[in-house]
Amino acid sequence: MTPPLRVVGTPIGNLGDISPRAVEVLGAAEVIACEDTRRTGKLLSHLGIGRPQLVVLNDHTEGQVAQHLVGRVREGKAVVLVSDAGMPGVSDPGHLLVRSVLDAGLRVEVVPGPSAVLVALVASGLPTDRFIFEGFVPRKGAERSRRLRAVAEADRTTVVFEAPHRIARTLGELAQVAEPTRRVVIARELTKMHEEIWRTTLGEAAAVATMAEPRGEHVVVLDAAPEVGIDDALLRSELEALISGGSTRRDAVDVVAGRYGVARRRVYGLALTSAAVTHRPAPTIEVLGIGNALVDVLSQEADETVERLGMTKGAMDLVDEPRMAEVYDAMGPGTEVSGGSAANTMAGIASLGGVCHYIGRVRDDQLGRVFVHDIRSLGVGYSTAPAEDGPATGCCLILVTPDAQRTMNTFLGASALLSADEIDTSVVEAAGLVFLEGYLFDRPEAQAAFEQAALVAHEAGRKVSLTLSDLFCVERHRAAFRRLVAGPVDVLFANEAEILGLYEVPDVDAAIEAVRRDCPLSVITRSERGAVVVTADEVVSVPAFPVDEVVDTTGAGDQFAAGFLFGLSRGEPFRRCAELGALAAAEVISHLGPRPHVSLAELVARESETDDL
16 A cells, blocks of 8 residues: 655654654655755754655745655655644645645545644633634735734634734734733743743733844734623614525524624524514424434443453443454343433433434344334334445443443444434424434534534524533533534533533532533433533522432433423423433333333323322
């Protein structure tokens, strides 16, 4: 196989930051494309690497040498791309070469390395969950003015590079178009002996920069623009004018949020109650679940088995097919049932007497047919066509230890490849509430399916709910989940560990204050301590429902969501919704398996009779 073009990140200051892998790749290089042969030669000398052929690739020569280097890659030569400092292609030459290699059908491999963008961003202390990198702003003209205004109006942290002889002018012009009190961090000589990181306000930075002669390239990290005090009535009238004129709700929200510099979440909320979009047909489905369609395999195992298999007790690990086979062979006798988190929730809603539907991907194989038969037999609508090729139907191997903790090894198989094309828009439009499963979020195909479902739901005037599913899911996708929660999600479900991980805060009180700013309605489950329902105006605590013996906590969160969503779809108060969730969770933890063993509707009826007495 033809070796790839290797793109290597090099130190931005401290030569000790170069990785062993980068040294290995540079040592094996036959051709190195670099900005300055002297700088790269010094780096190679420091590393004790003999000089291969060095080809100058800078802003002036990249267009001329790119095809030559593509030819060397095609010949099988070990070609490496570096810049003077940092990652090639990030405000440095390299993009054209990478694009040319890919267009030629050849491969590109990136060896990660230091980046001034990320070093300054993390060191700034400003929010990092969302940020913009603007690189160097234009030196003059209308485009410079436009870019500086865009930086000033950005609703997230923004990183800008600037040369020393232009830094004072750039800070001064920013201070004219943005609030002088905005927080800004100025960094220079990063990772070097004389590193400087200055945290101040934009106005003060602009004033001080004119008093000294700066040296070295600067990284400017500017805090997000504050929201403007705009009246809701004005925003609503703008929305209605756009929607009445033929704009989609999504486009109207984007236009109005951008025009007035206000949070998209706020504009979304106004759009949901806008007179121009409130005339919608009543939903025929109460809740639609979208998630990983899996077959669950449960067995009761000793703690020693979990340890011997190298698992983290109580966690969920994604595994490949060989690992799945290894764990399956080590498990004792078990129970096999159709499962998946959102599918379990839909089973609970059906048991409560709700009208629900499920979208999830299976393969047209034995397990796939078992899944489809099982979920339909419970009264859950299911219409997703099975895949005719690709990975097998997914499964989840669940080891339940004597303390009722469940340790899961999940082979996602076909389920993870659910795509936007498989989201039946007619089903989404018919559902009053769409429930998204965080476990599904790992692949880009599924992320696109989430976006499509949320878009269609909001266009139809419906609500969108998300469950974070698992702490490891949160850690893998924290920034994306934060955007979802602050964007299209109307109802959030999380347990205590997940919500603390999402906001990286030390306690539940801090998490409550954070989430109530982002999401209209949030539910935090706390195991035996019950649950907390959070809105902008109130916090409602509901105790756990008593249970004689906890046998298996598998599915407890799924069934709590089932009870809560069922109550919500019927217009019950939030407290009652949480009580229904607690009742459903109590039923499922009293036995092995993630789904109810008795009719939840009958349990609710008996509970109501007891309360009446």
